[in-house]
Amino acid sequence: MASSPLNKKSHARSNSLPSRPHPLILDCNEHLCRLEASASSSSLSCKLIGLQDLHDCAEKLLQLPQMQHAFVERCNGKLVEELLDGSLRLLDMCSAAKDALIHTKECARELQSIMRRRAGGGVGIEREVRKFLTSRKVVKKAIQKALKGMEGKHADKNHEMLPMVSTLREIETVTLIVFESLLSFVAGPRLQSKLSSWSLVSKLVLPKRVAHEIEETAASEVEKVEAALHSLITHKTTKSDYITHVENVHNLLGNLESIVQDLEEGLECLFRRLIKTRVSLLNIVNH
Template structure:
């Protein structure tokens, strides 16, 4: 992905987000959550890393919710009122909702298709032809999901409002929280979308690994792949292959195992996004109420 402001290390962990008076405990908590996100590996898109980031992001936005309910916070925002950054903050809150929705929809679609495929494999009805049709159906759905995720990622490359409100502490804080949130969403969408392209030789290499698992047991490349990539690779080994019954059964078992590992991961990420989405809605409502006073 091309370099963008989202890929650059945010400076939110270095900024003090205090009000003129003694910092409220909620502000301290926001600061701590931002530091945790800033200390996490921005380039890591493993499922465990994403789950941890989402959990931290939920904690951060819970603090934001409570922070916006404080009379002190509302007073500071009203005093710093400026039409330009009011529009920026509202646009930012809507952007977060849009990206969160895109990520959630991609995971839901993936989960539904995976469950349908698992059901077909368990029943083993219709023989190899039906299974191959379902595999093709899943792979086509994955292309749709990847395209949607890539579109969302491309949309995130749009310039964000510059964080130059040095004299507007509360505004700068909310902008930094938005930037931290977008970083996490970017990692999640990249996980769903997977690599942008893969050479034919690389695709054949994946098939080779599945057909000859013992010969590549000590290689590390496969372990570096995400759970979604492993499912895609296992499914590709079934389509268009002429193999013995025993080899075919091995491929099917690989698919079933990969799908079994994927399901709880997707479910966990989806639940995290759903919880976060509800918090983002409440935050936007709070901002609208403050600005309309």
């Protein structure tokens, strides 16, 4: 039976390590394998927690004197620049995801509040729904820009390099995969066709079926909200049915807000870890 891309990648990773790698490198690779194995089954919140553990492990690795020495002695200037660029790219993507989540949460919260005050429905609610949908276009444009910036930014893998460097580059790749999934969640169904053409990272390391499952699962909550809102302002119903529809939308918005809040908190924790990793890299380079 042919091995999957993930199995090939894991095999290549094991070949890139010395016969007795440092335990922290093994720990990092174990976290990487867990994230890859749960690509289509874990929630985005769980993936963010997994990334936090992964970057904690990477930070400990960078603090080891022997690793710092090996990094300085054996890494050329181009490779160092690539690692620093990668750490900055992760911070930029994390910030873009946080901004998109915050905007989505605030808009959902505002629309919920208006729906509570105007339970009877009417033109007022429809106007606010249209404002919400318009604000979603702003978020989607920002996501388009962020994902566009990922194109062509991934260096070729070289498994003959220093094991620590190889591990750091794989950590960057897996982190970008999760960010891409998260941004796909915030974008919702309207951008799925465009997002699929930008799924460069996923295509490098995930089977096509798994990458598709990530997009479908992540988009479901936003898709429900947008479909319900479009239906609310385009379908004529009786007053009782309309009120029921408004209540349903209100509940969907509340569920979305709760999910977004969890993701925002997870991203904030991860952002702090990404900053620590970048500072450690800068300290090693400037040592």
